[in-house]
Structures are given as structure tokens and as C-alpha cells.
Amino acid sequence: MLRTLQRRILQTRVLLPAIVLVVLFWITNYAFRLTWELFWSTVTIIAIIWFPIPHAIPFLLLFEISKLSESVDDSALIWFIALATWRYFRLFVNLYSFSRYKPASPTIRTIGPKDVTMILPTVSVSESDNPDFEECLTTCLINKPARVIIVTDTGFRATEVNRQLLSIRDKIQKGLSSFLSELGPTDISGVDVQVTYAGLADKRRQMTYAIQYVQTRLVMFLDDHVFLPRSFLDSVVPVFENPCVGLCGTKKAVRRKHPEAHSLWGRYWELFWNVMGALYLERHNFEIRATNAMDGGVFVVSGRALVILTEILDNNFCKAFTNEYFFFGLFGPLNPDDDNFITRWVLSHPQNYEIKIQFTDNATIETTLGQYPKIVAQLFRWARTTFRSNSCALFTDCIVWQRSPWTVWTTYIPSLFNLALFWDGGMLYALTKTNFYSESRNQMLLLLCFGGWVYLTKLVKLIPYFWRYPTDFFLFFFPIPAYPLFAYGHSILKLWAGITFWNHSWTGRNLGVSRAKPFTSPAKQQPKQTLDEN
Numbered sequence: 417m418l419r420t421l422q423r424r425i426l427q428t429r430v431l432l433p434a435i436v437l438v439v440l441f442w443i444t445n446y447a448f449r450l451t452w453e454l455f456w457s458t459v460t461i462i463a464i465i466w467f468p469i470p471h472a473i474p475f476l477l478l479f480e481i482s483k484l485s486e487s488v489d490d491s492a493l494i495w496f497i498a499l500a501t502w503r504y505f506r507l508f509v510n511l512y513s514f515s516r517y518k519p520a521s522p523t524i525r526t527i528g529p530k531d532v533t534m535i536l537p538t539v540s541v542s543e544s545d546n547p548d549f550e551e552c553l554t555t556c557l558i559n560k561p562a563r564v565i566i567v568t569d570t571g572f573r574a575t576e577v578n579r580q581l582l583s584i585r586d587k588i589q590k591g592l593s594s595f596l597s598e599l600g601p602t603d604i605s606g607v608d609v610q611v612t613y614a615g616l617a618d619k620r621r622q623m624t625y626a627i628q629y630v631q632t633r634l635v636m637f638l639d640d641h642v643f644l645p646r647s648f649l650d651s652v653v654p655v656f657e658n659p660c661v662g663l664c665g666t667k668k669a670v671r672r673k674h675p676e677a678h679s680l681w682g683r684y685w686e687l688f689w690n691v692m693g694a695l696y697l698e699r700h701n702f703e704i705r706a707t708n709a710m711d712g713g714v715f716v717v718s719g720r721a722l723v724i725l726t727e728i729l730d731n732n733f734c735k736a737f738t739n740e741y742f743f744f745g746l747f748g749p750l751n752p753d754d755d756n757f758i759t760r761w762v763l764s765h766p767q768n769y770e771i772k773i774q775f776t777d778n779a780t781i782e783t784t785l786g787q788y789p790k791i792v793a794q795l796f797r798w799a800r801t802t803f804r805s806n807s808c809a810l811f812t813d814c815i816v817w818q819r820s821p822w823t824v825w826t827t828y829i830p831s832l833f834n835l836a837l838f839w840d841g842g843m844l845y846a847l848t849k850t851n852f853y854s855e856s857r858n859q860m861l862l863l864l865c866f867g868g869w870v871y872l873t874k875l876v877k878l879i880p881y882f883w884r885y886p887t888d889f890f891l892f893f894f895p896i897p898a899y900p901l902f903a904y905g906h907s908i909l910k911l912w913a914g915i916t917f918w919n920h921s922w923t924g925r926n927l928g929v930s931r932a933k934p935f936t937s938p939a940k941q942q943p944k945q946t947l948d949e950n
Contacts, residue, residue, distance in 0.1 A: 470711075470821040477501055492849035499843045506826035507873060510706035513822075517709035519776050522657040529649035530606075531633045532561040532723065537622035538640035539569045541576050548641040548784055553584055554595040555644040561636070563608040567626040569617040577611045585609075597646060619922075620754050624734040630726055637758075638721040643671070643782040651778035652723055662725045662769025663762040665717035667701055667780040670694035672885075673787075684891075685788070691885075691892050692902050693786030695878055696795075701775070702877040707827055708773040713820025715806065715827045717771060719755030721781045724762070728769070733761060742804050747918050752797055756805035764815045795906065797922065799913030802831050804920070832914075837907035840870055874900055 481501070485494045534556050540546035556564050566581075568574045587593035591601035614625040623637060634656060638644075645651075648666075655664045673690040675683035700718070707713045740757055741748030750757075762769050785791065806828050809816050816824055847853055847866060856862055875882075875893065882889040892898040 468821075470825050471817075473505075474502075474825060477505070490851045492846050493852060496843060496846035496850060499839065499846060503839050503843070504873065506830055507876070509710070509822065509826050510703070511876065513710035514702060514706040517705050517773075517775060519774055519779075520655040520658065520661075520772055522654050525654055525657060527633070527653045527656050529560050529653065530562045532636050532649055532653060533563045533565060533630045533632045533634070533726075534559075534561050534636045534638065535623060535626045535630075536564065536566045536638060536640060537568075537619050537626070538566065538577075539573070539617045540640065541568065541573050541580065546640060548643075550580065550584055551595045551643055552638075552640050553581070554588060554593055555646070555648075556638070557585070557588055557604045557607055557609070558596065558599060558602050558646050559644055559649045560604060560607055561649060562632045563610060563629075565626045565629055566609070566611045567622045568611070568613045569615070569622065571613055574611050574613040581609060581611065595643075599646060618738075618751055620738050620751060623754070624738055627729050627734060630729070633726055634723055635726050635729060636721065636723045637719060638781075639719065639783070641784045642720050644721070645778055645780065647778045648781070651776055652774050655723075655772045655774050656725070658770070658772070660768075660770045661772045662728055662765065662767070663717055663759070663771045664723040665704060665714065665771065665773045666721055667705075667773075667775045667777075668697045668718060668720060669780055669782050670697055670785045671782050673784070688892065688898060689788045689791050690786035691888050692899070693791055695881060695892075695899060697783075697785065698881040699877050701880075703827055704773050705775045707820070707823040708771065708775075710826070711820050711822045712770055712772075713816065713823030713827070714759065714771050714773060715809075715823065715831065716756045717759050717773075719758070720783055722755065722758065724758065725769070728762060728765060736761070742808065742920075743918065747920060750804075750920050752920060752922050753801045753805055756801060760805070760809055760813055763809075763819055764813050768819075792909075795909055796913050799910045800917050800919060802910075803914045803917040806831055835907040835911060836874075837904040840904075843870075871900065874903065 481494060481498050484497070485491075488494060536553070536556065538546070538549065541549050543550075553564070553566070566574075566577050568577060584593070585604065588596065588602050588604055591599070596602060610629060612626065612629070614622045627635070634653065636649075652664055652666060655661050670690065670693050672694070673686065675686040677683045677686055704714045704717075707715070737754070737757060738749065740750045740753070742750065759771065762771060785794075810824070810828055816828060820828075844863075844866065847862070853859060853862060871894070878893075878899075882893065890896070893900070
């Protein structure tokens with residue numbers, strides 16, 4: 417009797433806050449909708465019914481588990497069900513959404529590559545520092561945008577870029593470049609190339625410094641180790657035929673690196689990190705495609721390559737972009753996390769712009785990733801970014817609760833505590849403490865089934881990659897469990913990154929001294945060096 421009474425009290429304590437939260441979410445998400453809707457429409461009815469659902473589901477699950485605890489006298493089983501439900505709820509939702517994705521394919525096209533200015537910030541332009549720069553610039557030029565703006569940190573590097581530019585343009589015009597993908601001689605005389613420098617190694621400052629020279633409708637930001645297919649712009653810009661779209665992201669792939677080590681173990685070690693980088697981006701691809709198809713949400717549009725409306729990049733954007741502080745203004749200004757800021761800025765823009773992921777082969781960028789020990793520093797930086805940016809989106813901007821409710825519960829919130837080592841370990845421990853397990857005559861079979869299930873769920877998001885490279889499945893997934901072990905190790909890395917979230921150094925890249933200066937409006941800035949090659 418006493419035990420039943422305790423459960424009733426616990427249930428009341430759990431359910432009452434849950435009900436209050438659901439009501440508050442419903443009110444905040446839709447009160448403003450009713451103020452600007454001039455008449456009662458089908459769209460309004462669907463919105464009111466549909467959008468509160470993702471906010472209500474977690475609390476409904478909590479309610480059901482609480483009810484289950486009354487009828488099942490096995491607390492370990494309740495814990496196991498709760499952990500498994502929360503762990504795999506988002507997986508099945510994302511799988512369904514992933515299958516429902518459709519790329520933008522307008523029938524009438526009024527926007528083309530000539531409406532795009534590419535901005536390429538870089539601090540490494542020499543062959544020894546960045547052997548990928550020539551190929552990156554070549555793939556930009558053969559896409560034939562209106563202009564390519566290369567912005568470096570110093571005048572010396574700007575001069576080096578101009579020296580390389582003469583050779584690169586000549587190779588493309590004569591068809592001698594090894595990066596033309598059998599295009600042959602290509603006329604790029606219509607592409608204006610401008611080289612300038614911002615005076616310091618700060619990606620955000622370099623980007624805003626280049627924005628002042630933009631005169632086209634669209635801007636594309638990309639990293640200096642990204643390679644574009646020759647029809648990339650033709651595949652991406654149609655997204656903006658929809659006037660509601662303000663930002664476009666794309667599919668990403670990691671270039672396969674050929675190991676250079678002489679020993680077998682050395683070659684495997686090199687390939688391991690390259691494949692881990694590829695699988696990291698493969699999971700990222702899965703997440704952004706699924707959430708974008710689900711409710712138009714995306715936790716970040718990767719800064720490796722993104723296209724955005726120029727009108728969004730006004731002085732207010734530039735000032736906020738180069739003066740971002742976090743954790744109650746105690747830390748900053750930030751240099752990394754630039755793509756997360758852009759994503760949040762677009763979502764909170766007064767025009768309510770949408771974000772579209774163009775997930776097609778022709779819109780797939782290729783990049784280099786997976787060199788040890790650089791990749792470890794990058795993983796730390798990306799993990800810290802997740803804690804900083806997602807917390808800001810959820811608790812500072814707050815707009816994602818209304819605009820992307822499904823993405824909130826399948827990506828934003830889980831990413832803060834999705835530590836596979838502890839979740840899987842917790843489920844395993846709870847399973848071994850259940851009456852069901854202790855009374856079973858086939859305990860080993862239960863453990864094997866549980867392990868097989870965990871293994872299978874880790875494979876789902878990676879199927880496209882292993883389909884392209886089946887050998888990697890045997891080398892890094894099964895029977896050699898390299899990737900699962902990496903995932904568990906990454907849990908410890910991510911935990912430490914969360915503890916040290918205040919560290920916002922650009923780990924994984926030598927930017928030298930990059931202390932930000934007070935922002936100056938682009939209208940007042942004077943170019944330090946501008947060298948055009950027409």
C-alpha cells in the first residue's frame with residue numbers, strides 16, 4: 417500500500433510539470449500565429465494540430481513509462497525501456513523523414529551562376545601549406561560565377577594568390593589543368609576574380625571584409641579545401657527560385673586518401689582516420705537531410721560550402737557576426753562557429769526565411785578530412801561548437817522551438833547528451849539487472865541480440881558510404897569494430913569538450929594571432945589591396 421502511494425506521488429510530480437510545459441509550449445508556439453492570420457484557414461487548423469505534437473511526444477512517453485511502472489514490479493526493466501525509447505525514438509523518426517526528402521527542382525529558372533559571388537577566405541595559399549588551393553580555385557572558376565573574391569589575412573599572401581592566379585587561369589583557358597575533369601579548354605574570361613586581404617587571420621573578419629564587394633543576388637561562402645563539381649552552381653541556385661528560401665546547404669563527401677606509410681599498420685592507421693572523417697560527414701548528411709525534410713529544420717548548414725541571399729548579409733549581420741559572445745557574454749568574440757551563427761541568423765531573420773538542403777549528386781562538394789592528429793583537434797572544436805551553438809539556439813534565440821519542433825527533439829536536444837558509450841552502457845547494465853534477464857535460461861543469447869541490435873543501429877546512417885566502399889565495412893565495422901570503438905571513444909572526447917566548452921580557439925588550424933578588432937561598417941572600410949584579373 418505504501419509503495420503504491422509512493423508511486424502515485426512520484427507520478428503526480430512527474431506529470432504535473434510535464435502537462436504545464438506542454439501547455440506553455442503550445443501557447444508560445446502558436447499565440448502569435450493567431451494574431452496575424454486574418455481568417456481561419458485549413459493551414460491554420462493543420463498547424464495548430466500538427467506542430468504541438470513533437471513537443472508533446474516526449475512527455476507522453478514519460479507518462480506511459482510512469483503508468484507502466486505501476487503494473488510492472490521491475491524497476492530495472494522500466495529504466496531499460498526508458499533509455500531504449502529515448503535513444504531510438506529519434507532514429508526511427510529521422511529514418512522516415514530521410515525517405516521523404518525531395519530536392520528543389522523548379523520548372524522555370526530565372527537565377528543562374530551569374531547571380532552568384534563566391535567568397536573564399538584563406539590563410540594558406542602556398543603549395544606547401546595548402547596543396548588543395550589550386551584545385552579548389554579551379555573548380556570555383558569553371559562553375560563560372562559572376563565573381564570570385566579571395567580574401568587572405570596579409571598583403572604577402574594576397575600577392576602570392578595573384579601569382580598563382582595567373583598560372584591557374586592560363587591552365588584552364590588552354591585546357592592544361594589536371595583538375596578540369598575532361599572538360600578541355602574552358603573560357604572563364606567572364607569570371608571576375610578579386611584578391612584582397614583583411615589584415616588579420618580571422619575567418620569571420622575576412623568574410624565580412626569581402627561582403628562589401630558583393631553586387632550579386634547570392635553569395636557563396638566556401639573553404640579553401642573544398643572541391644566543387646562543374647555543375648555545382650547550376651544545381652544549387654534553383655533552390656532560390658522559391659522566394660522564401662534564404663540559405664542553402666549541400667551534401668558533403670570526404671576525398672579518399674591513399675595511404676603513404678610503408679608498413680601495413682601505418683597504412684591502416686592513415687586510412688582509419690580518413691574513413692572516420694568520411695563517416696562523420698556521412699552521419700551529418702543523414703541528419704540534415706532528415707530534419708530538413710521533416711520540418712525544414714537543420715542544426716547547421718556547413719560552412720564548407722553554403723549559398724545565401726546577399727540581402728541577409730547587411731551591416732547588422734556583419735556587426736553581430738564579428739562580435740559574437742557566449743555564456744552571458746563572458747567569452748568571445750568567437751572566431752569558429754561561423755556556420756552555426758549564419759544558420760541561427762537566417763532562422764531568426766524577420767523575413768522568416770527558410771533553409772533548404774539540396775541533397776543531390778551534382779550538388780555534392782568534396783573535401784579533405786581525416787589527417788591525424790589534426791582531425792582530433794577538429795573533433796574537439798566541432799564538439800565544443802555543438803554545446804555552444806545548440807544551447808544558444810534552444811535557450812537564447814529560442815526560435816527553433818516554433819520553427820523546427822521535430823528537429824529540436826531529434827537533433828538539438830539529443831546532441832547535447834548523445835554519448836553512445838554511456839547510453840549503451842546504461843542500457844546494458846539495466847538489461848542485466850532485469851528480472852527478465854536474471855530468470856532467462858539464455859542470458860548469452862539475450863546479450864548477443866542486444867549487441868546485434870546496437871551494432872545494427874550504428875550501421876543504418878552509414879549504409880550509403882559502405883555501399884560505395886564495401887571493403888571499408890569489413891576493415892572498419894565488421895568483423896573489425898573500428899568505427900564502433902571510435903564512436904565510444906568520441907563519447908569521452910565529447911564529454912570533455914562539453915566540460916571545456918569555453919575554449920573557442922580554432923583547434924586543428926594554425927591561424928596565428930587572430931584577436932578581433934572593433935567592427936567597422938563595410939561602407940567605411942577601405943580595401944588594403946585589390947588586384948583584379950579580367
